[in-house]
Amino acid sequence: MRFARSKRVLRLKTIDSCFEELKDSRLVDETFTVDEVREMLDGLQVVVRGEVETELINTAHTNVLLLRQLFNQAEKFYLRLQTDISELENRDLLEQVAEFEKTDFKTPNKSNQESNKPKLAPLNEGGVSELLNKEIARLQEENDKLKTRLRTLETQAMSALDEKTRAERALKDIQKVQGEQQEINCLEDTVAALKEDYEKSLSANAASQKDLQENLVSAKHDLLRIQEQLNLAEKELDKKFQQTAAYRNMKEMLTKKNDQIKDLRKKLQRYEPDE
Structure with missing residues (x-):
């Protein structure tokens, strides 16, 4: 105031x-x-x-x-x-x-008045103070219980976290093994497919080689037959050519020329024996 x-x-x-x-x-x-x-x-x-x-x-x-x-x-x-x-x-x-x-x-005189003014009654142990102390004690006890429960929950949470970590590691290992197994299966399938393709290729090559050999033998036979036919045709042509007039005339001319050359050689040897 x-x-x-x-x-x-x-x-x-x-x-x-x-x-x-x-x-x-x-x-x-x-x-x-x-x-x-x-x-x-x-x-x-x-x-x-x-x-x-x-x-x-x-x-x-x-x-x-x-x-x-x-x-x-x-x-x-x-x-x-x-x-x-x-x-x-x-x-x-x-x-x-x-x-x-x-x-x-x-x-x-304010000092006397201050002393004569009514004062508030102090809190004693049997009144509100006792209730407050009981309430404080109860709250402290409840707080201790909560702290204990909190430590228990923290321990459980840490254990659960460790379990979760181990489970995650195990899951990762399993996933890794499964991945490797899948890769192995893929490789096996690839090898099997390559083997099958190789066998098919071998079969196809064997069949084609057989066909080639047969074709080669057949071609050889055809070549021999054609050569024989060519020889026969050549002989036939020679025979027919020899029977022609031109061949006979040419043969006679060649015979005469040969005789003339022989005579000339004889005369030449007679006149020039050293050479």
Whole structure:
């Protein structure tokens, strides 16, 4: 209340200074028009409104900070505080607070008054404190149980993770073996297909070789037959050529020429024996 009273007094002084400033700065003439008076009042209204609004906002925010401190302290002792907004407009209580403020600041001997004011009863072990201690003990015990359970769950989770890791490794090994087996099967199928193709090729080559041999033998026979036919035809042609007149004439001419050459050689040997 002293803090609020000091802030209120400071704000009232500020408002008074606004009026004094208006008097000193504007009220220098003896007569004013209606418009001039209205202008001065409007300006004063704006200034006073701003000061009052600032004070109200500051008071509200200050109360929020105060309540926040109280509630934070209450949370440390697991207390649940509740407020009743309707009590803030109770005229009787507001009058009691105003009377309390008046007597508090008007009493000269404040030390005696402070000692005579009623005090809050301290928390004893048999009342709320005992309940709080029991609640704290219960929460600590529950917290210990939760920690134990958490450690158990962590152990189980680690075991499950290890099992999962081993299972994944085993699965990878199985997949690797299956992949290798599939490759082996593919290679076996490829080898079998190549072997089958090779056997087919051998069979085809054997058949083609046999056909070639047969064709070669047949070609040889045909060649011999054709050569024989050619020899016969050649003999036949020679025989027929020898029976022609031209052949006989040519033969006679060659015979005569040979005889002439013989005679010439004899004469030549007679005249030129050394050569």
